[in-house]
Amino acid sequence: MNPHSTTTNQQSMSLSPDTGAGWAPRLIGAYGISTVAAGAFRADPALGFPIGTPETGTAVTWHGTLHFVAAGIGFGCLVAACLVLGRRFSTEGRRGWAAFSRLTGVLFLAGFLAMIAGGGAVWSNLTFTGAIVLSSAWVSALAAHLYRRATPIRAA
Template identity: 75%
Template sequence: MNQRTVAEASRPTRPGPAARRVGSPCDPATGVTRSLLAYGVLAGPTYLLVSLAQALSRDGFDLTRHAWSLLANGAFGWIQITNLVLTGLMTGAFALGLHRVPPAGPGATWAPRLMGAYAVSLVAAGAFRADPALGFPAGTPEVGAPVTWHGTLHFVAGGIGFGCLVAACLILGRRFSTEERRGWAVLSRLTGVLFLAGFVAMAASAGSTWGNLAFTAAVVLAWAWMSAVAAHLYRRTAPGH
C-alpha cells in the first residue's frame, strides 16, 4: 500500500444523506414528526383548561348540568368556538404525526385517519354552534328550546367524531398489543370503552346530572389519553429510540 492509499484510507469520510438521516438529531423529517406529535400533547390541556375556566366564570353555567359545548353560546361564545377550532387543528396535526410514526402493521393506516376525522369533527363543532339548552345562556327555557340547523349539524358532527375517536382508541390498543406494550394497550381500549359509555349515558339521560358528569369525566379521560399517547410517541421518535 503506497503513501497516497494510506492517506486516503485515514482521511475522515463524510457520511452520505442516508447515514445522516438515521438517528440524527438534526434530521428534518424527525423534527417535523415530533413537532406534529407535540400538538397532540398540547391539544387536551388547551381544551380542558379553556373550557373549565369558562365553566367556572360564566354566569348561569352549571358544571353538573350543562355540557361544555353550550359555552359556544352567549356574548363570550366566541371563546369556546375558537377553543374547538384550535384544538381541532392541533388534533389534526397529531393525526399527521401519527401517520408518520408507525411502520406497516395494525393501525398504521386507520388510526391516523380516524384521528383526522375526529379533528375535522371538532372544527365542525366549532363552526356549527350547539343550541342553547337547559337555561343556558340566561333566558333560555329549561325545556322546549328551539332546535336549529346549526345545532343539528353540531350534534351530527359530534356523534361522528366521537365514534371515530372510540374506534381510534381500540385500533391503537390493538397496535400496542402487537408491540407487547400491554399497559398502553389496556389504557387505549379502556379509554375507548369508557368514552363510549359516557357518551351513551349523556344521550340517554336527557340532561340529568349523572349523565352529564359521566360524559364530562369521559371527555377528560379521552383528552388525557391523547396527550399521553402523543407524549409516548414523541419520546419514541427521539434519536436513538
C-alpha cells in the first residue's frame, strides 16, 4: 500500500505498527506529563536567578528537587523519542525527517548537559534555550506531519 494513498483504505493511525509505533507515543506522552509535573513544582532560586538571589549558598527544597527530577525524566524521554522516530523515519526512507529527528535529539541532549555543566553561565542558559526552541519546533512539525498522514485528503 502506498503510504501517501488518499483512498478510504488509508491507515487510520499516523504511525502504523512498525519501528517506534509503540514507544514513540509513550515517550512523547511521558515528556508532556513530565513537563506539566515540572511546571507544578517550582524550581529553587539559584545562581543569581531571579535577580537578588545569592550566587552561592541557596538551599535545595523538596519542590525544587521534584522540579528537576520531573524535568530530567521528561528530557530523557524527549531525546529517546527523537532517536526512536529518527530510526523510524530512516526505515521509511524519509531521510529529511530522520536527520531532523536525530539532530534534534542530539542537540537537545547537548543543550541540557550544557545547562547542567554551565552552572548558570549565560552561554549555557542560551544553549539550553536554543535546544528548547528546537525541540518545540520538532514536536510541532512532527504533530503536523503525523496529522497530515492520518487525515485523508478530501476531493474538492
